[in-house]
Amino acid sequence: MDELIAKLDVQRLLTMAVEFIPGIIAALIILLAFWMLFSLTRGPLKAVLHRAGLHETLVRMLIDNVYRFAILIFGLVMAADQIGFNVGAALAGIGVVGIAVGFAAQDTLANIISGFLIFSDKPFTVGDWVRVAGQYGQVKEITMRTTRIRTRNNTYVVIPNKKIIDEVLVNHSKHGATRVDVPVGIAYKENIPAARDVILASVRDLEPILKDPAPDVVVKELGGSSVNLDVRVWIDDASHEQPAYFRVMETSKLALDKAGIEIPYPHLQLFVENVEDRVWQNVARLAQASITAGQGPAQAS
DSSP: OHHHHHHSOHHHHHHHHHHHHHHHHHHHHHHHHHHHHHHHHHHHHHHHHHHTTOOHHHHHHIIIIIIHHHHHHHHHHHHHHHTTOOHHHHHHHHHHHHHHHHHHTHHHHHHHHHHHHHHHHOSOOTTOEEEETTEEEEEEEEOSSEEEEEETTSOEEEEEHHHHHHSOOEESSTTSOEEEEEEEEEOTTSOHHHHHHHHHHHHTTOTTOOSSSOOEEEEEEEOSSSEEEEEEEEESOGGGHHHHHHHHHHHHHHHHHHTTOOOOOOOOOOOOOOOHHHHHHHHHHHHHHHHHHHHHHHHHO
16 A cells, blocks of 8 residues: 555645636536526516517427527537536537437427427417317326327327327317317108207207307208208307207207108118010020021031
8 A cells, every 4th residue: 555655646636626626626616607597587588588479388498498408518618628528529419419309309309390390470379279189088297299189088188289280280279269060861752841949949048058149040951861951059158069969960860750750760761674685596596696697617517
């Protein structure tokens, strides 16, 4: 041990430590300054983004994640330079790693970019009832990568944001009152105004149907076996859409039955032409042609 201590240049070690201490202090001061910069600017930046109309989740992501991470990186780079690290080589290495990670996480990055578009464009917000990607339900949460929807079956569906951006989205809650169209068919022999009066009388006082706009019944099309009507009612909350649809359909059916107005079964009428004589004539002609073709070579010999 004494030999090891003798070989060490204690004076040189102390000199190096004294020279190294100012760099460490400078690095700590730089980190503290950047942390104070983040703390002082965090609130004003959030206020500016809120005034710009950005969603709270997007504001939180930008400030607490992106902005804080950028401030931390700049602070670490400048602090590392104070204690003698080769910052240029480190940044080059980070750049190479970033490119590799970018290629490996293309789908994730696409979903994050789509999340920014959703927050900025605002096609829907939390609480809206939407139909997208084959799913219908209420938006419960929007993150930078996915959107979470609770369906009518109380299932929790997680949809990648990129798929939402690429699909046609229907928002049932965007503009308040929503119209619900319920199809009902009546027989061709029935009187359309009478059927309309019966249906309107039955659905007018249903919950949660609005009285203004009032329900109405229109002829949608002349179908193959029925006159197809649309019972159009309005609701003030998109969460009532499916219950209102089922209630109106059931009530309309019962009211038409009570009034003696027929709701026909789908049916198909076929007309079969008598082709027996022509079939036998064709068979006889083909048989004669076959016999003639068979006798030809025999006569020639």
